[in-house]
Amino acid sequence: MEKTDRRSVFKKMGMGLAALLGIGTVKVMAKDAKPKKEVVGEIVQDKKLPLFSGAVKHGNTLYIAGKGAHFKGDIKSHTDHVLKEVEKELVKNGSSMEKVLKVNVYLHDLEDYHGMNEVYRGRFGEHPPVRTTVAVYGGVPGNSLVEIDCIAALD
Numbered sequence: 286m287e288k289t290d291r292r293s294v295f296k297k298m299g300m301g302l303a304a305l306l307g308i309g310t311v312k313v314m315a316k317d318a319k320p321k322k323e324v325v326g327e328i329v330q331d332k333k334l335p336l337f338s339g340a341v342k343h344g345n346t347l348y349i350a351g352k353g354a355h356f357k358g359d360i361k362s363h364t365d366h367v368l369k370e371v372e373k374e375l376v377k378n379g380s381s382m383e384k385v386l387k388v389n390v391y392l393h394d395l396e397d398y399h400g401m402n403e404v405y406r407g408r409f410g411e412h413p414p415v416r417t418t419v420a421v422y423g424g425v426p427g428n429s430l431v432e433i434d435c436i437a438a439l440d
Contacts, residue, residue, distance in 0.1 A: 352371050395420035
């Protein structure tokens with residue numbers, strides 16, 4: 286066997302062993318699997334410039350912008366409306382309330398905490414997401430009594 290033949294045999298053996306162990310293919314998979322940001326919701330414009338996106342997919346994660354209720358009503362009607370809007374956006378983009386991982390709740394008034402919880406409870410299934418709830422100084426934009434955003438998993 287010539288010197289170059291032995292090298293090619295050893296090279297092929299090494300590549301075969303690397304493939305068996307998964308060495309060498311990891312870099313290719315990681316490079317190809319790089320998630321990209323995809324705007325999937327409405328882009329809100331302000332003075333002809335994009336201000337924010339209503340929903341964004343990145344890899345297997347969906348980010349939903351804050352939803353509010355812009356009508357007269359109490360905290361329970363506002364919370365119900367907002368949660369229905371969040372659910373619509375989740376379903377439209379391939380997720381669901383049960384797949385929500387993180388929720389942020391912004392209240393116009395901390396006194397509404399218990400009323401919001403009455404409507405919120407059970408809406409995310411048996412395993413609710415982690416949640417942060419705060420009352421915002423000066424109120425929620427658009428005169429909503431509550432605003433909710435979330436991060437959800439995609440399949």
